[in-house]
Amino acid sequence: MFKKLLSNLIRSAANEAMDKAIERLVRDPYTENLFEMVPSSRKVGLVQLAEIAMRTKTGLPPGRPLGSYMRFSPWDKLLFNPVHLFRFPTPDGETIDTAVTIGPKADKPLRIAIPIMIAGMSFGGALSKTAKIALARAATRAGTATNTGEAGLMEEERSEAALLIGQYNRGGWLNDREKYSRLDAIEIQLGQGAQGSSPQRTAADKIGPEFRKVFGLPEGADAVIHSRLPGVDTKEDFFRLVRRLKKETGVPVGLKIAATHHLERELDIALEADVDFVTVDGAEGGTHAAAPILEDDLGLPTIYAVSRASRHLAAKGAAGRVSLIAAGGLITPGDCLKAMALGADAVYIGTAAIMALVGDQMAKTAPFEPPTSLVVYDAKMTDRLDPDRGAEQLVNFLNASVQEMKLVCYSLGKKSLSHVNRSDLCALDPFLARAVGVELGFVAPEEQDAYYAGLPAWAAAERMPAERKPAAGRQDGLSAPPERSADGEEPRELPELRH
Secondary structure (H helix, E strand, O other): OHHHHHHHHHHHHHHHHHHHHHHHHHHOOHHHOHHHHHHHHHHHOHHHHHHHHHHHHHOOOOOEOOOOOOOOOOHHHEEEOOOOOOOOOOOOOOOOEOOEEEOOOOOOOEEEOOOEEEOEOOEOOOEOHHHHHHHHHHHHHHOOOEEOOOOOOOHHHHHHOOOEEEEEOOOOOOOOHHHHOOOOEEEEEOOEOOOEOOOEEEOHHHOOHHHHHHHOOOOOOOEEEOOOOOOOOOHHHHHHHHHHHHHHHOOOEEEEEEOOOOHHHHHHHHHHOOOOEEEEEOOOOOOOOEOHHHHHOOOOOHHHHHHHHHHHHHHOOOOOOOEEEEEOOOOOHHHHHHHHHOOOOEEEEOHHHHHHHHHHHHHHOOOOOOHHHHOEOOOOOHHHOOHHHHHHHHHHHHHHHHHHHHHHHHHHOOOEHHHOOHHHEEEOOHHHHHHHOOEEOOOOHHHHHHHHHOOOHHHOOOOOOHHHOOOOOOOOOOOOOOOOOOOOOOOOOOOOOOO
């Protein structure tokens, strides 16, 4: 009886409040109306509205976590092409090869069982110690590598990670031979997708004792990431650094940069330095926190960066010798496999890995804290993360993702994830098709030429100049002369545009 009475009272109060709200909504002048927030927020955007308020409060750029909310790369405009009779599907009794070798020409190449690796997310600068241990534990169980991020060498991470890639970084915290000689690969970090090569600083009052110990920071000192790598002010400095690291360690030595329209120029210098791999981090890359302008308005989307990088490596005869790692906003197994089809040898995941690590433990944070409160270094609930449960969930995610990628391989008639290439894709947008070098899906292969010929000159993308056409490399329809792939398919050269 009491419950029914209480329910009726609540319904009556809610009804009266709603009636008055609607009455006021239609009565008040628009300039004094609460509804004014609706068109205003649509004009400005909810994210921008909140960030305007944050800037007015502190006078400082707000540090937005996890990178840009904008999905620059139109991965959903690319689809895989299943086969039936033209080429037969892979028999379901066949095993799909998922292994990848990073830096095949290095003295000690890095061999991973799956092509998905855990991206660089630093202890202290980004994640808690517990989160880093869980990531390393999961990577080991999945047969892949994890990355230190821009940090020092944390002993617990090194002991948990069977394969550890370390970043020779702009803060200098992993740049001692005693530390980098214990790594399985060295990634010279000159920039990242979410921040470019901008400087960063963590104030001393936000640095705990363990953070300070791992980074080798004196008491009271800030942790500073410079815009330039200390000691590298010329191309020749970079060449000497790469040669020294390769000679001292024998492990693959690579370069990580933020994707940029200057990509080919950057790659030329990397190739001249004789790096073993290149990590290209697209504009969608995540981070612990960065100014919105760096996340939203800087860099090059991952889909175009990967395509351009792979074509340039092939044009320079480096495909198969220098590994290409794609990073930045790769969330789904489809994103990862499409990046490989465009030329990446392996991929990094960061945000998706964190979300998988948190998994159902996000219930611990609801409803008043975000799930990242369990994993971020200085968050409120890092002590409540169960690292064993987190590692188990991330392993499940990685296994499920690779299984999905293998399912596509069966439908493509391929026996290895590494055999998937541009000829296995079609595009749903003519401009994207021309940009990444795949055929347009809504026009038959033999009609591609006629379709593009019908476009006005200003709308048709120009063909790649002859001097930049690949001479050899990955069998993706862009090599000249075309070679038969490992699966017996002869790639098709894209038709020439006619104006």
